[in-house]
Amino acid sequence: MKNSFSHALPNKEGYFGEYGGSFIPPELQAVMDEITQTYLEIREQPEFQAELAELYKHYVGRPSPIFHAKNLSERFGADIYLKREDLNHTGAHKINHCLGEALLAKKLGKKKLIAETGAGQHGVALATAAALVGLECDIYMGEVDIAKEHPNVVRMAILGANVIPATHGRKTLKEAVDSAFEAYLKDPISQIYCIGSVVGPHPFPMMVRDFQSIIGNEAKLQFQEMTHGAPDNIIACVGGGSNAIGIFTAFLDDDAVNLYGVEPTGRNVEEDGEHAATMLKGSPGTMHGFHSYMLQDDAGEPAQVYSVASGLDYPSVGPQHSYLKDTDRVTYEGISDDEAIQAFFDLSRLEGIIPAIESAHAVAYACKLAKAKPGSSILVNLSGRGDKDIDFVVEKYGQQYGINDLA
CATH class of the missing domain: 3.40.50.1100 (Rossmann fold)
Incomplete structure (x- = not known):
């Protein structure tokens, strides 16, 4: 394409x-x-x-497919679809x-x-x-x-x-x-x-x-072929924001499609240094050569941030996301560590797909949105697979989710 x-x-x-x-x-x-x-x-x-x-x-294996996650959909009450960027060569967008x-x-x-x-x-x-x-x-x-x-x-x-x-x-x-x-x-x-x-x-x-916009370009055609329409809602996790901009871009002019960017609220969104929710808790500032929303201290320096997902713990966000926030085109929400890990296991055990912890934030919000909007269609950008995360997840959360000592 x-x-x-x-x-x-x-x-x-x-x-x-x-x-x-x-x-x-x-x-x-x-x-x-x-x-x-x-x-x-x-x-x-x-x-x-x-x-x-x-x-x-x-080389990459594009177009990446869209998968109707029927088991997840049945569990949470809305039609949840996954744009399978996890199937790309190297495992992510x-x-x-x-x-x-x-x-x-x-x-x-x-x-x-x-x-x-x-x-x-x-x-x-x-x-x-x-x-x-x-x-x-x-x-x-x-x-x-x-x-x-x-x-x-x-x-x-x-x-x-x-x-x-x-x-x-x-x-x-x-x-x-x-x-x-x-x-x-x-x-x-x-x-x-x-x-x-x-x-x-x-x-x-x-x-x-521009390079990432191929995700949304593909998804728009694929979803039309699958359902003869556009998704009601599109969800992607946001750290710097490349996978989200990638899928959002093709739908920005379609006001009937609700767009959601999901940030990490970490261990405690109300405590400095315990989250990386730039849009929810930040303010405009300048770092790393660009002006955007950022989490900053009283002196305007980047604040300490945290997320269970290593790819999301960044104290700023892409400038186009800041523009989309201010113009109300994209709604930015938060998902905690615990909610993301729950979604990591839900997708793994209901659909046989192990997601990256970053992507699990988007899956978690999709499950939450499905309960709030039963019967709607939700397209999640599954931006990466969880191969990189399995040792960490088993070590930290294995016992909680019934995984015995594998050492």
Whole structure:
């Protein structure tokens, strides 16, 4: 399927309303301007489109299917459908933009791809893309997440990537982003920072959105073929927000479709440092080169955040999400650790699908919404699979869910 990169926002300066932009040193801005110009040139080129479409089809395995989760639907009272991004090569939606970024890097003559990762899915996808196009790859990852998501760390190493631990602060996703930015500032010429979500300075929120929009483009056609209509509701988890923007974009102009972004309320949404609910508890601020909602302290510095899902514990969110919040086009809700883990086991035991903990947040809200809107149709973007999470889940929650000691 041909992707569509025609969108009204952002403007030339990279703003979605008041959010976005590029707040970076002048020497880095010159490099970013080159990336923007090259991307705007190649994204409409038939040969670039064809190369990306061929990789999506024959390498990633797109289109990813939509599955009617009948057992889950029967349990909770509404028709719940899953967009199966977990079936993509590497196990998540991240491969969609990583291939695009790797091809762009090749066009720019870069030698190395660098990136941050939380849950490890972006790291694995970028290491995969780097191997495919023949580039070096450095992945920055918090020490806590390295221990928690060990299977993905091993996968990155096998693929030839250099996994570099972030050892400051809480040693999670925000610190990994800090470390990757520092490395990029030291050498923005021979390497490119392939940002892992719809965050960062312009053009990355636009560029990652464009690559991820294939999710919604496919889903719109697939759902029409399955049901002869559009879903009443679409749900996706939101950390930085790439999988959510990916599925939302094709439906933004259809006001009959309700869109829900689901944030992690963690252990306690009312206590600082115990959640990562940026939209629910944050305010506009600037970090990592862009302006958006963020969780911040009294001095305007990024606050400490937490989530059971390593890919969601980020103190800001993509600027387009902030715009969609302020314009009331998307409703942002929260799901706690306990609710996400319950949904992790519900989907596993009712449908035989083990989701990523990140995606389980969206599944949990779908189950909650099904009870509130019985008989409606709900499409969940199942953004990733749970292979990376099973050791952690069994160790921490196994006894609670009837799993004996497997050691």
